[in-house]
Amino acid sequence: MDLVLDLAQLFINGIAVGSIIALAAVGLTLTYGILRLPNFAHGDFMTTGAFLTYLFNTQVLNHVVFGVDWLDSLFAQANVWISIILATIVTIGGFLVCEFLIWAKMRDRRATSTTLIIISIGLALFIRNGIIFIWGGGNKSYNLPVAKAAEILGVVKIPYYRLIVIGLAILAVVGLHCLLQYTKIGKAMRAVADDIDLASVSGIDVSRVVLWTWVLAGGLTALSGGMYGLITAVRPNMGWFLILPMFASVVLGGIGNPYGAIAGAMVIGIAQEVSTYWLPTEYKLAIALLAMVLVLLVRPQGLFRGTI
Numbered sequence: 001m002d003l004v005l006d007l008a009q010l011f012i013n014g015i016a017v018g019s020i021i022a023l024a025a026v027g028l029t030l031t032y033g034i035l036r037l038p039n040f041a042h043g044d045f046m047t048t049g050a051f052l053t054y055l056f057n058t059q060v061l062n063h064v065v066f067g068v069d070w071l072d073s074l075f076a077q078a079n080v081w082i083s084i085i086l087a088t089i090v091t092i093g094g095f096l097v098c099e100f101l102i103w104a105k106m107r108d109r110r111a112t113s114t115t116l117i118i119i120s121i122g123l124a125l126f127i128r129n130g131i132i133f134i135w136g137g138g139n140k141s142y143n144l145p146v147a148k149a150a151e152i153l154g155v156v157k158i159p160y161y162r163l164i165v166i167g168l169a170i171l172a173v174v175g176l177h178c179l180l181q182y183t184k185i186g187k188a189m190r191a192v193a194d195d196i197d198l199a200s201v202s203g204i205d206v207s208r209v210v211l212w213t214w215v216l217a218g219g220l221t222a223l224s225g226g227m228y229g230l231i232t233a234v235r236p237n238m239g240w241f242l243i244l245p246m247f248a249s250v251v252l253g254g255i256g257n258p259y260g261a262i263a264g265a266m267v268i269g270i271a272q273e274v275s276t277y278w279l280p281t282e283y284k285l286a287i288a289l290l291a292m293v294l295v296l297l298v299r300p301q302g303l304f305r306g307t308i
Helices: 002-035 042-063 069-108 111-134 160-182 184-195 196-201 207-229 238-253 258-275 280-296
Strands: 150-152 156-158
Touching: 002 042, 002 156, 002 160, 002 184, 002 207, 002 238, 002 258, 042 069, 042 111, 042 207, 042 280, 069 160, 069 207, 111 196, 150 207, 156 160, 160 184, 160 207, 160 238, 160 258, 184 196, 196 207, 207 238, 238 258, 238 280
Parallel strands: none
Antiparallel strands: 150 156
């Protein structure tokens, strides 16, 4: 009975971690599928979202006082959610700055994939060391209200913020689905991912699609970073340690397929967390990659059809 309960607890933890990886992996697969850019700086942008959330949560918004007890109490409860929103907006700005200063110029020069990979790794190192320069190399944590864990059948406990992470991820995925399936820009993004040349001659504004791709990727990535800080310490290398699970999720789900990235992230997240029942946590990444290899041996194309 203890085994079942422990595995159930780890399974739920895996869903929460998989939800975070899923949002970041969707952003990564969109830039990979539409722009053909393997962006190794993606994990460090996720870290940026977490640290900006920490900045707003503990050093900016906590000084806001309205002088009305009930309003101050309400604002204190909403502090972290407002912080995540503000951090997401600023991180999207960072993505767009990199597009105008780096990636647009590289596309004009028709840079090779190898060149893009090297540039993205350099950008990742620049962002990570910038974070260490500003906030130091130690762990940080949000200023969160204490919340009671939820219980399932009185035996399996789900920490409140893990439950929130899963709920926010579901809302984000539903919003992403509606955008891709029912809006003009979503249909244009799918068309560019399938065939950029055909989409261009069909009258689709590819440059506009590129900007929307960065906005969507940046928003989801920053949101995942802010959410990750809800369930763990905020560290300068947190995104770098998740970049391999992100890429594994993208490959596992089919490169360029956002729904596949979500499914792949869930497989990776659950496999990582459940494995800790038998193995030390240091082997999490190895388990994630092993899960990817095993699935690809059965379905070399990934769980879903990719766009590449």
